[in-house]
Each structure stands twice: as structure tokens, then as C-alpha cells.
């Protein structure tokens with residue numbers, strides 16, 4: 001419950017949403033509402049609903065793909081364009097996302113900005129080298145890789161995320177998304193996303209990122225380096241899985257101990273790379 005909520009306003013355009021957001025310090029965006037509706041922040045006095053503001057598009061041209069911030073997981077799952085991006089990595093995540101009711105409301109933009117360390121979209125956008133476009137007093141384009149570091153400095157929490165930009169080269173890479181949870185649709189204990197160009201069994205431009213392992217989604221640069229330019233073999237898989245533990249120290253919580261997550265992380269890295277290698281010829 002939001003104890004000080006006074007206004008609920010449905011913005012009819014991006015411009016109107018930005019105006020409402022900048023006019024009132026207590027204004028916050030609501031998209032699908034599956035996260036913010038559970039907030040009890042006393043600072044929020046107004047919610048600006050952006051579901052009618054015209055950001056529910058998925059567009060493709062020669063330069064790449066743009067995903068509007070209010071595209072839902074259901075729409076992403078059905079999109080022929082997203083079924084091709086990174087071998088359909090976003091659609092794969094949507095297949096494993098909660099129930100149909102939540103998928104119909106939850107947005108891709110809301111998941112990117114959600115406070116949960118296990119959210120599915122941040123690791124996917126990391127391995128797609130995606131960029132986020134924000135609108136406020138000015139327009140800012142921020143690489144997902146630098147989002148956490150730039151968030152406070154640029155005041156991104158008080159801006160509107162309008163769309164996600166995925167350039168042609170990463171969009172055309174092979175991709176894999178794997179979520180290890182208690183059930184198919186539960187949140188991940190370890191979630192991994194991977195992309196690479198695949199030639200024969202050889203991987204290049206390898207990207208690996210995990211969620212649910214530490215306080216935020218992160219890339220695994222040592223594990224990526226262990227697989228870069230190599231033909232995938234048992235030795236390469238073991239080297240990459242071992243290297244992943246140099247990149248991250250898994251946390252303990254109610255779902256799993258640090259030791260269990262460390263084991264699962266290594267399984268996840270091996271499985272993601274092996275599945276990438278099996279997509280030979282599709283990138």
C-alpha cells in the first residue's frame with residue numbers, strides 16, 4: 001500500500017508522462033504495476049500510468065531492434081521479431097516467466113528497472129550489449145553495462161525509460177537463456193544468459209551474464225575469456241565454469257546457500273556454452 005498516494009494519472013504520450021514526472025517530486029512511473037503496487041514508500045504521492053503512452057512497439061530495421069518499454073512479456077513471447085533476436089533469448093525468458101496473468105501485465109522495461117537481483121531481463125540485455133533510452137529534461141542513451149554505475153549520477157530513477165535498443169550485430173548472435181529455480185516458472189536461484197557467434201563449435205564475441213547470484217546482474221568476464229575463440233570441449237567448459245568463480249562470489253539467501261549457488265553457477269556456465277555450441281550455423 002502506498003500511504004501517501006494522492007493522484008493516479010494515465011499519460012497519453014511520452015511527452016505527457018515526462019511532464020508529469022518532472023513536475024512532481026513524489027511522482028513515479030507505473031507500467032504493469034506488478035512490482036510498484038507492492039511498494040509502501042511514503043515518498044510516492046502520484047503514479048503516472050504509462051501503458052497508454054505509445055511505448056508498446058517492437059520495431060526492426062537495418063540497424064537493429066527497438067523494444068518499447070511497455071511491451072509485456074506476453075507480447076515479447078509472441079513477437080516474430082524477438083523470436084529471432086539472440087536465437088529468441090527474450091522470448092525464451094518469457095516462456096519461463098511466472099503465469100499468463102503476470103506475463104500479460106509485466107513489462108520488459110519494468111523488469112529492467114526492477115529492484116530484484118533475480119530479474120530475468122537485465123542479464124539478457126547485458127549479453128545483447130543493449131542500450132536504454134531515457135527521457136527527462138533531456139534524452140540520455142545509457143549502455144545496460146553502465147546502468148547501475150550511472151543511475152544515481154544521472155538521476156535515471158527520475159526519468160522515463162522509453163525504449164531498449166539492440167544493434168544488429170548482437171541481435172544476430174546465437175543466444176541461450178537458462179533459469180534454475182525450484183519450478184519452471186519460479187524466480188531463478190541462478191539465471192544465466194549467453195550470446196556468441198558460432199562457427200563450427202568455435203565461439204567468438206562470447207558474452208555471459210548471471211542474475212540471482214549476487215546483488216545485481218553481472219557479466220562474467222573471466223568465464224567469457226576462457227571460452228573466447230575456442231572450440232567448445234569438456235576442457236573449455238570446465239575452464240570457463242572455474243573462471244566464473246573469479247568473477248562473482250555467490251550470496252546465500254532463503255532459496256540457496258552460497259556453496260549451492262557456486263555449484264549451480266558452474267553447471268549454468270557449462271550448459272549455456274554447450275548449448276551455444278550446439279547452435280552451429282545459426283548465427
Ligand SMILES: Cc1cc2nc3c(=O)[nH]c(=O)nc-3n(C[C@H](O)[C@H](O)[C@H](O)COP(=O)(O)OP(=O)(O)OC[C@H]3O[C@@H](n4cnc5c(N)ncnc54)[C@H](O)[C@@H]3O)c2cc1C
Nearest residue numbers: 029031032033034035036069098106107110111119120161
Ligand atoms: C507473481 C509474480 C511472479 C513474478 N515472476 C517473475 C519472473 O519470473 N521473472 C522476473 O524477472 N520477474 C518476475 N516478477 C517481477 C515483476 O513482475 C517483473 O519485474 C515485471 O517485469 C515488472 O514490470 P512492471 O511493468 O510490472 O513494473 P512496475 O511495477 O510497473 O514498475 C517497476 C519499477 O520500475 C519503474 N518503471 C517501470 N517502467 C518504467 C519506465 N518505462 N520508465 C521509468 N521507470 C519505470 C516503476 O516506477 C517501478 O519502480 C514477478 C512478479 C510477480 C508478482
